[in-house]
Amino acid sequence: MTEQLAIQMKKITKVYPNGVMANKDVDFEVRKGEIHALMGENGAGKSTLVKMIFGMEQPTSGEIYVNGEHVHLTSPNVAISKGIGMVHQHFMLVPSLTVAENIVLGMVPTKSGVLIDFDKAIEITEEYSKRYNLVVDARAKVANIPVGMKQKVEILKALVRGAKILILDEPTAVLTTQETEELFKELVDLKNQGFTLIFISHKLNEIMEITDRMTILRGGKFMGVHETKDTNPEIISRLMVGRDVVLKVEKEPAQPTDAVLKVKNLEYVNVWGKKMLDNVSFTLRKGEILGIAGVEGNGQKELVDAIFNFIDVDSGEILLNGESILHTNQANLRKKGISLVPEDRMLFGIAAKASIKENILSDRSGDPKYNNGVLFNMKAIEDDTKQLIKDYLIRCKSPEQEVGMLSGGNIQKVVVAREFTNDPVLIIADQPTRGIDVGATEFIRKKLVELSRSGIAVLLVSADLNEVMELSDSLIVMCGGEIAAYFEDTTDLDDMEMGKYMLGLAKQDEEQIRKVRHE
Amino acid sequence: MGFFEFVFTVEFFFSIIRITAPIIFATLAAIICQKGGVSNIGLEGTMMMSALFGSLFAYYSGSWIVGVLVAIITGIIVSLGIAFFAFNLRTNIILAGTAVNMIGSGGTIFLVKVITGMTEGNQLTSTNGLISTRLQIPVINIPILKDIPLIGGVLSGHSLLTYLAFVLVFLTWALLYKTPIGLNIRSVGENPNAASSVGVSVIKIKYTVLIIGGILAGLGGAFMSMYYSMGWSQDMVAGRGFIALAATAMGGGEPLGGLLAALIFGFAQALSIKASAVGIDSNLVSPIPYLVTIIGLVVFAIVAREKAKKPHKVKESA
Numbered sequence: 040m041t042e043q044l045a046i047q048m049k050k051i052t053k054v055y056p057n058g059v060m061a062n063k064d065v066d067f068e069v070r071k072g073e074i075h076a077l078m079g080e081n082g083a084g085k086s087t088l089v090k091m092i093f094g095m096e097q098p099t100s101g102e103i104y105v106n107g108e109h110v111h112l113t114s115p116n117v118a119i120s121k122g123i124g125m126v127h128q129h130f131m132l133v134p135s136l137t138v139a140e141n142i143v144l145g146m147v148p149t150k151s152g153v154l155i156d157f158d159k160a161i162e163i164t165e166e167y168s169k170r171y172n173l174v175v176d177a178r179a180k181v182a183n184i185p186v187g188m189k190q191k192v193e194i195l196k197a198l199v200r201g202a203k204i205l206i207l208d209e210p211t212a213v214l215t216t217q218e219t220e221e222l223f224k225e226l227v228d229l230k231n232q233g234f235t236l237i238f239i240s241h242k243l244n245e246i247m248e249i250t251d252r253m254t255i256l257r258g259g260k261f262m263g264v265h266e267t268k269d270t271n272p273e274i275i276s277r278l279m280v281g282r283d284v285v286l287k288v289e290k291e292p293a294q295p296t297d298a299v300l301k302v303k304n305l306e307y308v309n310v311w312g313k314k315m316l317d318n319v320s321f322t323l324r325k326g327e328i329l330g331i332a333g334v335e336g337n338g339q340k341e342l343v344d345a346i347f348n349f350i351d352v353d354s355g356e357i358l359l360n361g362e363s364i365l366h367t368n369q370a371n372l373r374k375k376g377i378s379l380v381p382e383d384r385m386l387f388g389i390a391a392k393a394s395i396k397e398n399i400l401s402d403r404s405g406d407p408k409y410n411n412g413v414l415f416n417m418k419a420i421e422d423d424t425k426q427l428i429k430d431y432l433i434r435c436k437s438p439e440q441e442v443g444m445l446s447g448g449n450i451q452k453v454v455v456a457r458e459f460t461n462d463p464v465l466i467i468a469d470q471p472t473r474g475i476d477v478g479a480t481e482f483i484r485k486k487l488v489e490l491s492r493s494g495i496a497v498l499l500v501s502a503d504l505n506e507v508m509e510l511s512d513s514l515i516v517m518c519g520g521e522i523a524a525y526f527e528d529t530t531d532l533d534d535m536e537m538g539k540y541m542l543g544l545a546k547q548d549e550e551q552i553r554k555v556r557h558e
Numbered sequence: 559m560g561f562f563e564f565v566f567t568v569e570f571f572f573s574i575i576r577i578t579a580p581i582i583f584a585t586l587a588a589i590i591c592q593k594g595g596v597s598n599i600g601l602e603g604t605m606m607m608s609a610l611f612g613s614l615f616a617y618y619s620g621s622w623i624v625g626v627l628v629a630i631i632t633g634i635i636v637s638l639g640i641a642f643f644a645f646n647l648r649t650n651i652i653l654a655g656t657a658v659n660m661i662g663s664g665g666t667i668f669l670v671k672v673i674t675g676m677t678e679g680n681q682l683t684s685t686n687g688l689i690s691t692r693l694q695i696p697v698i699n700i701p702i703l704k705d706i707p708l709i710g711g712v713l714s715g716h717s718l719l720t721y722l723a724f725v726l727v728f729l730t731w732a733l734l735y736k737t738p739i740g741l742n743i744r745s746v747g748e749n750p751n752a753a754s755s756v757g758v759s760v761i762k763i764k765y766t767v768l769i770i771g772g773i774l775a776g777l778g779g780a781f782m783s784m785y786y787s788m789g790w791s792q793d794m795v796a797g798r799g800f801i802a803l804a805a806t807a808m809g810g811g812e813p814l815g816g817l818l819a820a821l822i823f824g825f826a827q828a829l830s831i832k833a834s835a836v837g838i839d840s841n842l843v844s845p846i847p848y849l850v851t852i853i854g855l856v857v858f859a860i861v862a863r864e865k866a867k868k869p870h871k872v873k874e875s876a
Contacts, residue, residue, distance in 0.1 A: 116757050131752040133745040144745055145756035147738035154736050196756070 044107065045071045045204050045235040046092060051101035053087050061087035062098075065261045067254055069204070071106075074226060074236045076246045076267075079256035080279055080334065080502075085239050088256070089206045092237070093125040094118035105204070124197025125206040128213075130189050131196075134182035138175050139164040142196050167195050172228055186311050187218035191225070204235045211245060212336060213311055223249050241279070241334050243272045243542045255279055276538035280504060290488045293512035295324035298557060299465050299496035300346070305355035307341050307520075315341040316352065317520040322557040323465070328487065328497040330511025330529070332504065334541050338520035339500045340382065343469050346498075347372060347379055359465065373402055376464035380454055380471045382500075388454040391443030395435060396424045398442050399457050431456040432482060448479030455483055459490060466490065469500045484510055508532055515555060516540040523547065525555040565832050568711035573831070575716060578824030580605075580786065580795075582723040583778030584802030585809070585816040586730045587771035592811050593734055594767030595747035600640050600655035601775050602799025603662025608632045608779025610666045613790045614673065617688045622695050626719075626780045633776025637768040645761050659799070667792050688789040695719050695785040717785045719777060724817075726774070731813040733770075743767055775799070801851065808854045819854065826850035 048067040054060050062084045069075045077085045090096040091103065094112035103110055105121045112118045115125075132141050139160040148159035164177040173191040181189060190210060197205055207226075211219045226236055226249060240246055246253055247267060255262040255278045262278045300323040307316035315338045323329045331339050344350045346357055348367055357364050359375055367375070381387035389398050400420055404410060409420050424438040433452045435445055442453055451471070458466065468487060472480040487510060491497045501507040507514065508529055516524040516537065524540040524547045526532055539545040584601050591598040608629040616625025636658055644651040695717045704714035734740040745753040746763040754760050778798070783790045801823050808822075809815025830846040 115755060119757075127755075131749070131755040133748045133752050135748055136741070136745065140741060141752075144741060144753065145758045147741055149738060155738055155741060200756075 043071055044104065045069050046237070047104040047107075048088070048092070048098075049102045049104075051088070051091065051098045051103070053084075053091065053096065054099045060259055062091075062256075062259050065101075065256065065259075067261070068264070069235060069237055070252070071235055072230060072233055073251040074230050074238055074249055076250040076253035077237060077239045077256070078241060078246060078253055078275065078279060079262075080241060083256040083279075084259040085256055086208065087259075089125070089208060089237065089239060092118065093123060093206060119200050119202070122201055122203040123206070124194075124200060124202025124204070126190065126193040126197065126208065126210060128208040128210075130193055132181045132189060132192060134180070136181060137177065138179055138181060138184065138188075138192050139177040141181055141192055142167075142177075142199055146200070163199065164195065167199055171195070171198060171225070171232070173225055185218075186213050187215070187221060190214070190218075190222065194225075194229075203233075204237070205229070206237045206239075208239050209241075210238070211240060211242065213313065215313060219245070241542070243275060243544055246275070247272065272539070272542070272544050273535070276542055276544065277535055280534060280538040280541065288484055288488060288509045290510075291492060293327040293491065295327040295512070296494075297325050298322045299325050299360060300498065301356070301358040301361075301556075302342075302346070303356040303358070305342070305345060305352055305357070307338075307345060307350065307352045309341070315520050316345065316355075319355070319517075319520070319522060321515060321522065321525075321555040323496045323498055324557065325464075325496050326491060326494050327512045328491045328499050328510055330507040330514040331498065331500045331517060332507040332514060332537065332541060333502070333517035333523075335502050337517045339502075339517055340469075341520075342517070343379075343382070343467055343500055346467060347377070373461065376462060378458040378461060378463035378466045380451075380458050380466070380468045382469040382473070384451055384454050389442045389450060392441060394439045395428065395433065395442055395445075395453055396420060396438040398453055399424050399427060402457060402461055427456040427460065431486075446476070448475035451475050451483065452479055455486060459486060463490075463495055465496045465498065467498045467500070470502060471499070472501075472503065472506060504534060504537065508534070508537065513555070518543045518546070521546075522552050522555065525552050527554060564836060565829070568708055570828060570832055571712040572715070574821070574824045574828045575712065575720060576786070577827045577831075578820050579716075579720040579723040580778045580781045580798050581801055581805060581820040581823055582727065582817060583774050583781065584799050585805040585820050586726055586813060587774035587778070588802045588806040589809075589811055589813055589816050590730060590734070590743070590774070591767050591771045592806055593747045594743045594763055595750065596644075596764050596767050596771075597651055598637070598640065598655060598768060598771055599652060599803065600636070600658030600662075600799075601771070601778075601802055602795055602797065603655075603658035603660065604633050604636045604772060604775040605779040605782065605795045605799055606662030606666050606793075607636055608776040609783035609794060610669065610779075610790045612776075612780040613688055613783035616693045616784055620693070622693050622784060625693065625784055626695065626777070629780035629784075630773050630776035633772035633774070633779065634769055635772075637772030637775070638765075641765050641768045645764055662795075663793055666790070670790070689784055690788070693784065694788065695780070717781070719781045719785060722777065723781075726777075727813050727817045734813070739766065801847070804851050804855060808858045810858075822850060822854060823847060 046067065046069040048065065051062050051065045051067065053062040065084070065088060067088060077088065079085050087096060091098050092112065094114045094117050097113065103112060105123065110121060112121070133144070136144070142164050143160045148156040148163065150156045161177045164175065168175050168177070173195055175188055175191050175195065176184065181192065194205065210222060214222060230236060238250060250267045252264060252266055254264045255275065257279060303320050305316045305319040309315050319338070319342060321329070331342070333339055341350060345352045348369060359377065364372060364375065385391060390401070400409065409416050421438060428435060428438065431452045433456065434449050442450055445453070455471070471483050471487070484506070487497055487499065499507060499511055511529050514526045514529050514532070515522050518541060523543070584605060587601055588598065611632040612625045612629030615628035616622050619625070640651065640654045640658060643649040643654040697715055697717050698721065700714045704710045734743065742753065742758045742763050743766070745758060746760050750760045782794055787794060805816050805819035805823060808819035809817070826847040830843045833843045834840045
C-alpha cells in the first residue's frame with residue numbers, strides 16, 4: 040500500500056522557536072501520479088508543511104516517507120536528491136542571467152572544465168522544454184520575460200534536477216487568467232507523464248478544475264482528505280473557513296451619519312500587469328465600522344495603499360469629507376485626520392530602535408504643545424506619554440524603553456496609542472490584531488468600537504474572519520480586486536455564506552453591491 | 559597654445575598609462591567583489607600592506623618575484639581577515655573594511671619602525687631607496703612596437719605589471735562571463751536565495767571574490783612600492799583604493815566600463831601633475847582628480863536615472 044505513496048507524512052507537528060505551532064498532528068499522503076491540492080486559509084499551515092517536504096524546515100515530531108522510504112529531509116539538497124522539486128511563490132531566479140543560465144546554475148556544463156558551454160546549456164534547456172512542452176526562450180534574459188514564463192523556468196529547473204515530485208506554492212497568485220489556464224494544461228501534461236504534483240492554493244475553482252484529491256488544513260490541523268470528484272465547493276469552504284470559536288464583541292448598534300470617506304471607481308493594475316483594484320466604490324460614514332473581508336491578496340492591501348498614497352491608482356477618486364485626497368502626501372493626510380494602523384507594524388508602524396516616547400512623538404513633533412519652535416518641551420512629552428502608557432495598558436519599564444524590546448502586543452498598543460489619539464476623523468486599521476496576544480487583541484478591538492461610537496469612521500481590513508465579522512457594523516467582501524459582496528448588517532451573517540464570496544464561488548448582484556455607495 | 563604643446567606630449571600619454579595601472583588593479587578588485595555582493599571598501603588598506611610587505615621581502619630576498627608574490631599573499635591574508643570578520647563573526651563589512659584602511663595607514667608605519675629599526679626623521683615615514691633598479695619590477699620594451707614613432711613611446715617600455723593590469727581587464731571579464739565560477743559569483747551577488755536554492759554556497763563564493771580581490775589589490779600594492787616608487791612610504795596609495803570604488807560605480811560595475819573610468823582618473827591625475835610642472839599653483843591643480851570624480855559620478859547618476867525612467871511596460875490583464 041505504502042508503495043503507491045509518493046509522500047507520506049505521519050503525525051507531523053511543527054513548533055517554531057518563537058512558540059508558534061504551525062502544524063499539529065498532521066497526516067498528509069500524496070499518491071504517485073496525482074495532482075494533490077493542499078488547501079487552507081492564510082496561516083493554516085500549508086507553507087510550513089511543504090517547507091518540511093522540501094527540507095527547508097524540520098518537523099518537531101512525526102515521520103516523513105518518500106516513495107515508502109523513511110527519510111530525514113535536512114536540507115533542500117537532500118530533498119532534491121530524493122526527487123523532490125519546489126516552485127517557490129517568490130521566484131528563485133537571477134534576473135540578469137538568461138533562462139538557460141538560470142536553469143543550469145549550480146550544475147553548469149563546461150568545455151574542457153574551464154569555460155561555460157553555453158550551447159550545451161541551451162541544448163539542455165530546449166530538450167527539457169520540448170520534452171515537457173514548457174515553452175521558454177532559452178536565450179532571453181530572465182529580467183525581460185513575462186511572469187508566466189518565469190514560472191516555467193522554475194518548473195524546468197526542478198525537472199532538470201531530476202524531480203519526480205513537484206511542489207507548487209500558490210503558483211497562480213501572480214498569474215493572469217490566460218497564464219493560469221496555460222499552466223493548468225502543462226500541469227495536467229506532467230501528471231500524464233507520471234509526475235506527482237502538490238499544489239497549494241486557496242482558490243476553490245482552480246482546485247476543482249485540476250486536482251485529483253485534496254487535503255484541507257485549518258489552524259495548523261488536518262481537516263480531512265477528499266477525492267475532488269466526490270466533493271463540492273460548499274463542503275470545502277465549510278472545512279476551510281469555518282470558525283472554531285465564535286467571538287462576541289459587546290457593542291451598541293451603529294448610528295452612522297455623514298459620509299467621511301468616499302471611494303469611487305478605483306482601478307489599479309500592478310507592475311506585473313495584474314489587476315488588483317477593479318472598479319472599487321464605497322462610502323464610509325461617521326460612527327460606523329466598515330469591515331473589509333477577503334482572502335489575502337485580493338486587493339485589500341492595494342486599497343489601503345491607495346488611500347494612504349503609497350501607490351498611484353490608474354483611475355478613480357478618493358474623497359475625504361468631499362475633498363479629493365489623491366496624491367496627497369502622508370503628512371498632509373494625517374493633518375486632515377486620517378490615522379493608519381499599518382499591516383506591517385515593524386516596518387511602517389514604529390521605529391524599533393527608538394523609545395516609546397519618541398515613537399509617540401513621531402506624528403506630533405510639530406505640535407506647539409510639545410515644540411516651541413526651537414526646543415522640545417520634554418516635560419509635556421514625558422507626561423503625555425506616561426498618560427498614554429497608562430490609558431493603553433502598555434507594559435514597559437519606562438517611556439524611554441526601546442519599542443523593539445516590547446512584546447508584539449505591546450508594540451501594537453504603542454502604534455494604536457499614537458494613531459488613536461491624534462484627533463482622527465478616519466482610522467484605517469489594517470490587520471490590527473495580527474499575531475498579538477489575546478489580551479492586547481481584546482483591548483484594541485474594544486478601543487475601535489469605542490472610537491467609532493464617538494463619531495469616528497473606522498475602516499477595518501482583516502483576514503481574521505472572526506474579527507471582521509464581529510467588529511464590523513457593515514461589511515464588504517473583496518475577491519479578485521472587486522467588491523464581491525456587501526452586507527449592511529453583520530449581526531446574522533453566516534460564515535459559510537461569507538466563504539462563498541471570499542473564495543469567488545459567488546458574487547452579489549450589482550444592485551446590492553451598489554448600496555455600499557450610500558448614494 | 560604653448561600650454562597644450564607642452565602638456566600633450568608622448569611622455570604625458572605614457573604617464574597616463576603608468577598612473578592608470580594601479581587604479582585598474584584596485585578597480586577590478588572592487589568590481590569582482592561587487593559582482594559577488596560584497597562591499598569591500600578595504601582596498602586602500604590592503605594595497606598599503608601589500609606595498610609594504612612586497613617591498614620589504616623584495617629587499618630581503620633580493621628578488622622582485624618574491625616581492626610580488628608576498629604582496630599577493632598579503633592581499634589574500636588581509637582579505638581573508640575581512641571575510642572572516644564579516645561572514646563568520648558577523649561584523650558589519652563596512653566596519654571591517656574601515657579597520658583595514660586604518661591599519662593600512664597607521665599600522666604599516668608602526669611595522670616599518672619595528673621591522674627596519676628606523677626611528678628618526680624622514681626615514682620613519684618611508685623605505686624609499688630600499689628598492690634599487692635591480693629590484694624594480696622589470697620594464698618591457700615591446701619589439702617592433704617600440705620603434706613606431708609616438709605610439710611606441712606611449713605603449714612600449716612599461717613594467718610587466720602595467721601590461722598585466724590591462725590584460726587582467728579582459729581576464730576578469732572572461733572570468734565573470736565565461737566561466738561557471740563567474741556565473742555563480744553573479745548569481746550570488748544578485749539573488750543569494752536563488753543561488754543557494756540550487757546548491758551554490760553563498761559564503762564560499764563571497765570568500766572567493768574577496769580572495770580574488772585580495773590578489774588584485776596585492777598586485778596594485780606591489781606596483782606602487784616596487785615600480786611606481788622605489789620603496790614604501792606613508793599613505794603612498796593616496797586614495798587609489800577609494801578612487802577604485804568611484805571608478806566601479808562610474809563604469810557600471812563592469813570590467814570594461816571600469817577600465818574606461820580608471821583611464822579618466824589616470825588622465826586627470828597625469829594632467830594635474832603636468833600642470834603643476836608648468837607652474838600653475840598646486841592649490842588649483844590638486845583638486846582636478848577629485849573634481850573629475852564628482853563630475854564622473856554625477857554623469858553616471860544622470861545616465862542611470864534616465865535608464866530607470868524608461869516607462870515600465872505594463873500589459874493589460876484579461
